[in-house]
Amino acid sequence: MRPTSCHQVHTVRFGVAIPYYEQYADLETVLAIATRAEGLGFDIVWFADHVALPASDRPRMGNRWFEILTLMSHVAAHVRSAGIGTDVLVVPHRHPVLAAKMLTTLDIVSRGRLIVGIGGGYVKGEFETLDAPFDERGAYTDECIRVWKALWGGGNVSFEGRYFSFSDATAEPTPIQKPHPPIWVGNRGPRVLRRVVELGDGWHPIGLSLLELESSVARLRELWTQAGRAGAPTLSYSGLGGTIAEAPAPQEKRRPLTGAVEQVIGDIEAMKRLGFESVLFRFGVRDGTPQTVIEQMELCASAVLPSVR
Numbered sequence: 001m002r003p004t005s006c007h008q009v010h011t012v013r014f015g016v017a018i019p020y021y022e023q024y025a026d027l028e029t030v031l032a033i034a035t036r037a038e039g040l041g042f043d044i045v046w047f048a049d050h051v052a053l054p055a056s057d058r059p060r061m062g063n064r065w066f067e068i069l070t071l072m073s074h075v076a077a078h079v080r081s082a083g084i085g086t087d088v089l090v091v092p093h094r095h096p097v098l099a100a101k102m103l104t105t106l107d108i109v110s111r112g113r114l115i116v117g118i119g120g121g122y123v124k125g126e127f128e129t130l131d132a133p134f135d136e137r138g139a140y141t142d143e144c145i146r147v148w149k150a151l152w153g154g155g156n157v158s159f160e161g162r163y164f165s166f167s168d169a170t171a172e173p174t175p176i177q178k179p180h181p182p183i184w185v186g187n188r189g190p191r192v193l194r195r196v197v198e199l200g201d202g203w204h205p206i207g208l209s210l211l212e213l214e215s216s217v218a219r220l221r222e223l224w225t226q227a228g229r230a231g232a233p234t235l236s237y238s239g240l241g242g243t244i245a246e247a248p249a250p251q252e253k254r255r256p257l258t259g260a261v262e263q264v265i266g267d268i269e270a271m272k273r274l275g276f277e278s279v280l281f282r283f284g285v286r287d288g289t290p291q292t293v294i295e296q297m298e299l300c301a302s303a304v305l306p307s308v309r
Contacts, residue, residue, distance in 0.1 A: 015044030207240025
């Protein structure tokens with residue numbers, strides 16, 4: 001089990017969630033932000049996932065989105081060395097056999113740079129449009145991941161589950177990364193931590209406070225050890241949004257990775273002490289512009305990253 005001493009040294013990879021919704025839903029804008037992120041030294045570019053949002057249930061980031069895996073395949077040809085990750089792929093939105101094939105292809109075209117952040121979803125109307133089971137999305141998500149893994153093993157595959165069954169299926173080629181691209185489970189809660197242990201390689205919480213992270217990491221490591229899994233889960237933090245500013249933000253209302261440079265650096269140092277190996281900034285906001293996102297990335301790269309690497 002990984003120690004959490006402040007004397008421990010481990011490499012942290014820093015990423016940016018690339019906005020590609022609403023006013024950012026332009027291919028050249030997406031490529032400009034993604035390639036600039038890589039040029040500034042960010043290690044991973046990340047993409048969120050929606051398919052068919054109901055107009056009456058407008059989420060925080062609007063209704064106008066590209067399809068994530070198709071877009072990432074194109075971005076991978078322009079971002080040549082940074083990792084590419086899903087933040088997060090809503091597993092029930094795609095048939096698992098097709099999703100396994102798409103993720104394999106994405107891992108191949110990115111030359112083994114794919115990280116599969118996954119979640120169970122939360123927009124009921126989107127599930128209804130896609131004819132996916134909202135009320136059973138936890139169990140459905142788990143089974144989809146099991147189908148992925150079965151197919152990623154190669155050869156002739158048969159599967160018998162609650163939602164899916166098939167026999168003598170082949171889905172080669174298999175991913176470059178072995179046994180498969182890393183699966184980092186997003187969100188929070190007891191079922192999520194169990195999913196990390198049973199089916200995942202890491203935990204990718206979104207927007208939790210530092211206190212919530214501390215208690216959840218302790219519980220996750222306890223479950224990991226009880227399950228007899230070797231090593232330790234990868235820990236990756238996904239910021240929920242906000243900006244890096246000149247003036248300090250009130251501590252009681254502040255989200256991690258927002259506020260003054262010194263506050264953001266303090267957040268990252270706390271995450272490092274907990275063992276986090278990946279930290280994701282989310283600068284795109286509904287009322288922002290591509291230029292403000294780039295300016296935030298530049299500020300982060302010049303004022304924050306040199307102090308925490």
